[in-house]
Amino acid sequence: MNIGILGLGTVGGGVVNVLAKNQTEIKRRTNTQIQVTHAAVRDINQSRICSTAGIQLTQDPSEIVNNNSIDIVLELMGGTGLAKELVETAIKNGKHVITANKALIATHGNELLALAKANNTHLLFEAAVAGGIPILKSLEQGLSANQIEMVAGIINGTGNFILTEMRDKGRDFDSVLKEAQELGYAEADPTFDVEGIDAAHKLAILAAIAFGCELQFNKVSTEGISEISGEDVAFATELGYSIKHLGIAKKVKGEIQMRVHPTLIPKTRLLANVDGVMNAVLVKGNAVGPTLYYGAGAGDEATASAVIADLIDVIKGTVSNDVLGWKSFEAIPYQNHNDIESIFYLRLLATDKPGVLADITAIFANHNISVEAVVQKQIDEQDNAHIAIITNQVKTGDIQVAVTEIQSHDFIQEEIKIIHVETLD
Amino acid sequence: MNIGILGLGTVGGGVVNVLAKNQTEIKRRTNTQIQVTHAAVRDINQSRICSTAGIQLTQDPSEIVNNNSIDIVLELMGGTGLAKELVETAIKNGKHVITANKALIATHGNELLALAKANNTHLLFEAAVAGGIPILKSLEQGLSANQIEMVAGIINGTGNFILTEMRDKGRDFDSVLKEAQELGYAEADPTFDVEGIDAAHKLAILAAIAFGCELQFNKVSTEGISEISGEDVAFATELGYSIKHLGIAKKVKGEIQMRVHPTLIPKTRLLANVDGVMNAVLVKGNAVGPTLYYGAGAGDEATASAVIADLIDVIKGTVSNDVLGWKSFEAIPYQNHNDIESIFYLRLLATDKPGVLADITAIFANHNISVEAVVQKQIDEQDNAHIAIITNQVKTGDIQVAVTEIQSHDFIQEEIKIIHVETLD
Numbered sequence A, B: 001m002n003i004g005i006l007g008l009g010t011v012g013g014g015v016v017n018v019l020a021k022n023q024t025e026i027k028r029r030t031n032t033q034i035q036v037t038h039a040a041v042r043d044i045n046q047s048r049i050c051s052t053a054g055i056q057l058t059q060d061p062s063e064i065v066n067n068n069s070i071d072i073v074l075e076l077m078g079g080t081g082l083a084k085e086l087v088e089t090a091i092k093n094g095k096h097v098i099t100a101n102k103a104l105i106a107t108h109g110n111e112l113l114a115l116a117k118a119n120n121t122h123l124l125f126e127a128a129v130a131g132g133i134p135i136l137k138s139l140e141q142g143l144s145a146n147q148i149e150m151v152a153g154i155i156n157g158t159g160n161f162i163l164t165e166m167r168d169k170g171r172d173f174d175s176v177l178k179e180a181q182e183l184g185y186a187e188a189d190p191t192f193d194v195e196g197i198d199a200a201h202k203l204a205i206l207a208a209i210a211f212g213c214e215l216q217f218n219k220v221s222t223e224g225i226s227e228i229s230g231e232d233v234a235f236a237t238e239l240g241y242s243i244k245h246l247g248i249a250k251k252v253k254g255e256i257q258m259r260v261h262p263t264l265i266p267k268t269r270l271l272a273n274v275d276g277v278m279n280a281v282l283v284k285g286n287a288v289g290p291t292l293y294y295g296a297g298a299g300d301e302a303t304a305s306a307v308i309a310d311l312i313d314v315i316k317g318t319v320s321n322d323v324l325g326w327k328s329f330e331a332i333p334y335q336n337h338n339d340i341e342s343i344f345y346l347r348l349l350a351t352d353k354p355g356v357l358a359d360i361t362a363i364f365a366n367h368n369i370s371v372e373a374v375v376q377k378q379i380d381e382q383d384n385a386h387i388a389i390i391t392n393q394v395k396t397g398d399i400q401v402a403v404t405e406i407q408s409h410d411f412i413q414e415e416i417k418i419i420h421v422e423t424l425d
Helices: A010-021 A023-030 A082-092 A102-118 A135-142 A157-169 A173-183 A197-211 A230-238 A300-316 A356-366 A396-407 B010-021 B023-030 B082-092 B102-118 B135-142 B157-169 B173-183 B197-211 B230-238 B300-316 B356-366 B396-407
Strands: A002-006 A035-040 A056-058 A072-075 A096-099 A148-154 A241-252 A255-266 A278-285 A289-296 A341-351 A371-376 A384-391 A417-421 B002-006 B035-040 B056-058 B072-075 B096-099 B148-154 B241-252 B255-266 B278-285 B289-296 B341-351 B371-376 B384-391 B417-421
Touching: A002 A010, A010 A023, A010 A035, A010 A300, A023 A300, A072 A082, A072 A300, A082 A096, A082 A102, A096 A102, A096 A300, A102 A197, A135 A148, A135 A197, A135 A278, A135 A289, A135 B135, A135 B300, A148 A197, A157 A173, A157 A230, A157 A241, A157 A278, A197 A241, A197 A255, A230 A241, A230 A341, A230 A384, A300 B135, A341 A356, A341 A396, A356 A371, A356 A384, A356 A396, B002 B010, B010 B023, B010 B035, B010 B300, B023 B300, B072 B082, B072 B300, B082 B096, B082 B102, B096 B102, B096 B300, B102 B197, B135 B148, B135 B197, B135 B278, B135 B289, B148 B197, B157 B173, B157 B230, B157 B241, B157 B278, B197 B241, B197 B255, B230 B241, B230 B341, B230 B384, B341 B356, B341 B396, B356 B371, B356 B384, B356 B396, B396 B417
Parallel strands: A002 A035, A002 A072, A035 A056, A072 A096, A255 A417, B002 B035, B002 B072, B035 B056, B072 B096, B255 B417
Antiparallel strands: A148 A241, A148 A278, A241 A255, A278 A289, A289 B289, A341 A384, A341 A417, A371 A384, B148 B241, B148 B278, B241 B255, B278 B289, B341 B384, B341 B417, B371 B384
16 A cells, blocks of 8 residues: 655654554554655655655655555645645545645535545545544444534644633733743644634534534634633633633534534533643534543644544545445534524623612513523722623523623623533533 | 344343434435344343334344344343353354443453454444443544553443542442442442452453453453542542542553552543543553543443444444454463552551651662652541551552561551552653
8 A cells, every 4th residue: 555645744744653653553453564655745855753764755746646656645734725636636536535634624625525425535534623532433433323412622722721721820811822832832823723713624524524414614603712811711710610612513403503612611521621732522422422532632643643543444444434425415404693502601890889780680681591690709999890690591692682782881891701601411 | 234132121222222213314324224123032021111113022032143134133131151152153144243241252252253253244342341432443443553552441330430429428338339229320239340340341352452462351450449448538539639440451561461440540630530420441542642532331322322333333344353353362461460560559557656657668668669648647546547658650569568568567457458549641
């Protein structure tokens, strides 16, 4: 089996290293000699984390996807422009393609999967979601007897590192972000990670596999963590919650919802204890109940572990054909955003005068919203009360109307903060 | 595809129910009409948790395994006598067999797998370990790029329920066991669960799949939880640990160790937060690092989820052939028990007189054992000191010699309690 790799950076280098160090194990599992024969790189002379002995390097990636001696192409270069063209060519040339590229699959997966199906090749992407955690295989095979009701995951390590530091050390968002950038956890432009776009890519993929529907990245409602303040973290702790940046996909009464947002979850849940750069995905099946999958969401060898697992599946023929084999993508309607039901955390800064809390709760009552918990902090020097409220489960549209009404009162001193709460029970 | 089931109790009934309620999903995944055509039961007239419409019932299980119209046999009756004979006959008749029977696989798996291989049939047993958690598939497929270094799991829900109640409510072992029996979590004879035999069955299976070696149930060193006292639980909490009944398999310098025993693990670890009847398995791979798999370890539909996942794999041909395909079971030497390295917790009841702690630590020092932490409780009414000690990592043989020496001193008032500590980092 001859393998061609597009990109010998962190993930590509990790794949070469893991194939070398575990060759005995992998040979035993596949009964096949796996050989990386070619690799396309940006600069042949650059130093790398892996040995390139026995690998023919080229700066022209089209040589890889058009090379007849190559059976399987690993797309580990990233991006959605050139990478897409190369994957298409490889598939048209009858090659199986394995990729770690979440943006490519989330945004062009439907057409690429259709192309792979038409060309009778496999297009696999376990490494695109949650790094080394075998979450897609678990959804496709391990939980294949179930109707999946919910997937909720910490699927961006950078964001989880930032929120963990904010909670454990009382630090603010900006200072932790800066440290994350120095540690190499966050990019110079952190938008993809902290604004939830990376997580939305992964969630769209998770939902498609979980529910057996087409990829609908543009339907994911996405909210980042950059607006989470130290005060929110402190209130959450006091109320018995931890704030996590979750990607949540649910199927409710035949409709799908997909959303990425900061979420208060009860401290005692396993997900609340997934800290630092680690990832974890909670899956609820209608037979198995809740299950959870935890591990490293990034890193050279952890991601390589997922890429090579796909490679071994292709070689052994143990690919679960759900994606490739779908007769048609099931058209599952998308739930209207205003109809999505959730519990909410609200944080208000209000003038401390008699009757304010009564006014607020009266507005909630008018919209049939119950208050489950209220915490009020010491009045500050400006005579303002800092108030946190947890509601019951309500429709998103209803909470927005109520909050708009409360916001219009002159006793409210700043924009009301709204954060989702999930009990995950 | 015609399915015959041996046993329509909790698991068998769950399989019939899940196949019915998720038939659309399963049809879409398999593109096959799955039909349970026959089932063998002890008493045809007994009431059951599932409908038997369309299923031909018999009290003679040999009718199932010898019926030419049946393609796949689900062995869900339990036991290692009749069940073994029936599985053998089914395999010899060319049928694939799926079982949830951990005792059968742990004690007769080597010969049954060889028989299946000789007859070119599949023998699958995902449901035998950790119920609905797809842990065997994850080891075989999701982590196939790795050399597995360690598996550590909470794989007996009854034991975990008891330890959780003891910790959270300060109750003693006997009263919680009684409640577990009333709730149906524990059998009338709880030996299998609380003495670790059930966990040892599962650990032998986990180790065989993880390391690619033969099943060696008789090599598992097994210790139950019935000797864990409220005092141990309190000391563990004070020292920052939680006591869990773990099954641990490690490969250290080319040798295997397998052990089931109560274990102190740091409170902050995810495994320490797996509570009640839930199961979880921590797996360390040399590429992916630590990963964890959590879910229900028992229950009708959770177990059925694993049985049906195997069924779907057989039907789709996506069975990972590692077990069936091994050219030969790898002979990995078993580590001498005295050479196993571990951190230890010791609890001593000693006369409160000057120099006792100095004497104890001197004996440790003579055996090159360091003391990492000591906690001493209030002197009791008999003027005895209750002392808990955490050692550094030492050989099991060395700690035993040191403890024997300490025990021989007349200031020691009762047998010294020894419990393993695992940092799991």
